[in-house]
Amino acid sequence: MSNLDRLWDIEKHYGNLELFVKELNVLEENKEMLRMENRYQALKQTYEDLVLKKKTLKTHLRKLDQEVQIHEEKFKIAENTLYSGSVTDLKQLNHLEKEKEHHFISIDKLEDDILESMGTSDSVDSEIDNISRDILMLDTELVKKRVEVDSLMSELNDKINNEKSIIEELENSCDENLLVAYHGIRSRKGSGIAEIKNDVCGGCHMRIPENLVEKAKQGKKIINCENCGRILYPLQE
Ligand SMILES: [Zn+2]
Known part of the structure; x- marks a missing residue:
């Protein structure tokens, strides 16, 4: 092999090397994967927000239940006093009647609120279900994609190292x-x-x-x- 033939070979292998390095760079800044990862992060964030919303709703519902209980107890006390026969004063009688009504209306309002909150809680549940499914699907896709990209990268790195050693060998025997x-x-x-x-x-x-x-x-x-x-x-x- 003449020096010129060697140079010609060296040039070809530098060409290959540059091509493989370029392909590796494209893979390293993999735009599709970046998009997938960003979407995954966004989904995770939405999921966490929903879980927090669900927790807040649960606390709210518990508080409403407690309030209903308090009003029910007070309602009963007023009713028991009314029918105990101990009340003879008309003013006290009116007052107890009004108190009963007040607790009745409050319970009614609270129950409306409870129903609405339960409805919201149900829709948050189904949103959480949907997003969990999306996250799982995207996660599977990402794992698959990462394996694919990793194997392509290691293949390219092998090719790059091979070209480098060929070039080194050729250059060592060149004038x-x-x-x-x-x-x-x-x-x-x-x-x-x-x-x-x-x-x-x-x-x-x-x-x-x-x-x-x-x-x-x-x-x-x-x-x-x-x-x-x-x-x-x-x-x-
Ligand atoms: Zn020229």
Whole structure:
């Protein structure tokens, strides 16, 4: 294998390496996964808000029940006093009647409130059910996606390491001065060597003078493109 052949191979493997690194970067900033993760966080937050709402409703309902009980007891006391026969004063009688009515109306109002709160509690329950199902589904999808992305990433990392070791091996057996020149051009142009195809430079696509094409084909000297400076590589046609 000539130095030029090695350079040509090195160029190809750098191309592969760049492609794999690019693919890895795209995977690392996986937009679809990011969207899924954001949605998952939002669902979790909604779920927690609903659980808190449910807890508040439960406390509220307990408080209402206690209030109903208090009014029921007071209602009974007023009723018992009324029918005990001990009340003879008309004013006291009216007062007890009014008290009974007050507790009756309060219980009625509280029971309306209880019914409404129970309705709200039921709808919160069904919302919690729905969101739990969504969270579970998304969680399964995310796990699947993570496994998929992880395996793709490890595959790409293997390919990257493979390309790096091939490049290292090729560079170790390549002429050092030529390699330095090649890297100089490559860092400026993105590639350091270009094929000659139909007397045209594969790097800049400019026509190469016939005498240079001939010299390149002889392979005795390294020939650079007069236009872009890339090392010219005569492909076997
Ligand atoms: Zn050129």
